[in-house]
Amino acid sequence: MSPGDEQAHADDASGGYAGGGHTRTRLPGGDPYGGARRGGRSSSRGLVTVVGVVVVLIAAIAFANRGGSSSGSAGGSGADSGSGGGGGDRAQSAPTAATGTKPVGTSTSGIPAGFAHTEQGAQSAAANYSVSLGSTDMFHTATRHTIVDTLYTDAAATKLQGPMDRAYSATFLNRLGLDADGNAPKGSTFVSRVVPVGTTVRDHTDSTAEVDVWYLGLIGMSGQASTDPVTTSWKTWTFALKWSDGDWKIVSDSQKDGPAPVPGDDKAATSDEISKAIEEYGGFTYAR
Template structure:
């Protein structure tokens, strides 16, 4: 899921949620006011349905040896997210970092940055979507994912989000979809394949005075099956489930203008393990 250099930040769009039994089940959410709850549930249901369609038939993330420990083996503990002194990437394709090291740290850095791209608002824009898919996915999966995402993000789907055919919000509105990885871990690894889980938080919705889909926050974990190809880590398949999520605070929500301004003024990061 290359981005233009004129954009300051990276944003995010909802991906499939669920659990082991049903990866696309509607997520449980904290109690909110009735009007806000209805709006949020409506957006979530639309986005989950779209990505469920896009991911239909995707392979379950596999590959490499199980680094979490099998029966009778000790579970692998998470490494601290401290600076290693190793450059995370050697370059960028637009705004998406590329050129990762062929090791576990490189796989985790790739997973984090690809998660940001795959759940960005740009994935809803046809031109940007094609660039993201070419950058993130393996060559043999790119065409398939392009077709599925085009089908998922149809004109009818975009209409329900209040966006035009190019994925743009109405005048005076700002569509927000931005994520920030909180941590990563490798569950399987070999020199040619890796499975990386990325724990994320983020915001999504439409900022604007008359918006019926207010911007809200979310916590989710994305699992990416990566393959070493073309001298870089690329995505073979991915899935998403909700949480782990902390207890929500009672902090007063910012108004729509403040949220829209923040998205425009605060840029994103290159994430590295």
């Protein structure tokens, strides 16, 4: 997604972020989540594109790669970015069930690390990296720097830090309803999560891998005063990985929409229920 797409979404009256002076439309009912039932096809929120960290990340990568680079840029299509020559080939089918191999037992700065030097290890790394890059930690300068330095190659991290800092500006955070330090208002809970559904290898050599992560994204502000409830979206995140310093590291990455299932007729939760769920349900360490 381009920076222009981000601006267009932010300017939309019903999907704008908190702050910035845009008109918002509350969902039916007293609670912003309202308990309103969503029809299978009638709600525009059902397929709304996830924004926030995903958009900023892609915009930052595209900015950093501007001017040409030998590695795949974020502006390219998902299957075309990355290393190796197999980007245009159809990925081989892979079982949807987990292999049974245990997740890694080590971490760096709280991020799973030490993935196997195999195709499975590359898939596990990509899944876990998407979770970190889609977390609320990306909205705080110190933790964002740590995540980028940990997950990307040294060259990629050096290129990205400046553009990312500019992308996560106080103005942008304000539009999300956050203060300049990335904190939510008192009584509200900011939600940003990536939930991997599956992975597949597009290309693999002894030193490189291109992995797709199909995921469900959650983003929004949960709170009684929120006009931007937590919504969901489906995307595919493509990672070009390189084996470096005993682990898989990101060289470049890109995203594309979908595949998205038809929205169900689930009753929307209240803001209190969403906030409680975010606090009570922790994430996983993903292994292929």
